[in-house]
Every structure is written in structure tokens, then in C-alpha cells.
Amino acid sequence: MTDKATHSPEPWNFCGHKRGGCSCGQIWSTPADCPVASVTSGEWGDSYPVIRIVNKDESASASRAFELVLKADTERIDYGSIPEDVAKANMRRIVACVNACKGVSTYDLEQGRLTAKT
């Protein structure tokens, strides 16, 4: 992979960094004044759309019981939970690593080379 696209400029910081972090989990590029990532906390999993077949009217008589409708809905597979203190530690870690690597190309990082350009 090449470094044709550049990442948002450092320094990055996380929302609420002056008070230990915010529960929103957003990480920002300060010079670009834009979010670059959101750290997950709490329950997490994958949501996906489903179509449910439901009775049009639950109280319908037996003769109308077969009047069914399709209803769009969402289901979710839960994988676990990330405590908020762990999420805040993750935000700090990501921001510290990005800022410490300022000047090192992403390609060099991917190759395990941590020498800053001069």
C-alpha cells in the first residue's frame, strides 16, 4: 500500500481530554478541526436489517388471521461490552501513538520502521 493519501494532521486529541475523556469517544485532528475516529464503549455488536412477517392485526378473527404484512426491522448480534474506563484508555493510547509518530510515514510504520523523517 502506498501513502498517496495523507492522514489528518497531528496533533490528534480526544474529546474531553482536559477532563479525562468524554463518553462520546471521538478522536479529533486539532489542526483540521475534524473527527477522525470514534472509540467504542459499552455494548457492541453487528446490526443488520431484517424483514419480519407479522399478523396485520393480532386481535383479528380466525378468518383474518392470514392477513400478514412485512415489517422492516433491525436485529443485532451482541459480541460483548467494553467498559468506559477501558475505552478512555484506548482513546489516550491511540492519540499518544499517532502524535508520537508524527513525521513517520504510515508505510514505514507498517514495515516496523519507527525512524522519524528529518
Ligand SMILES: [Zn+2]
Ligand atoms: Zn465528547
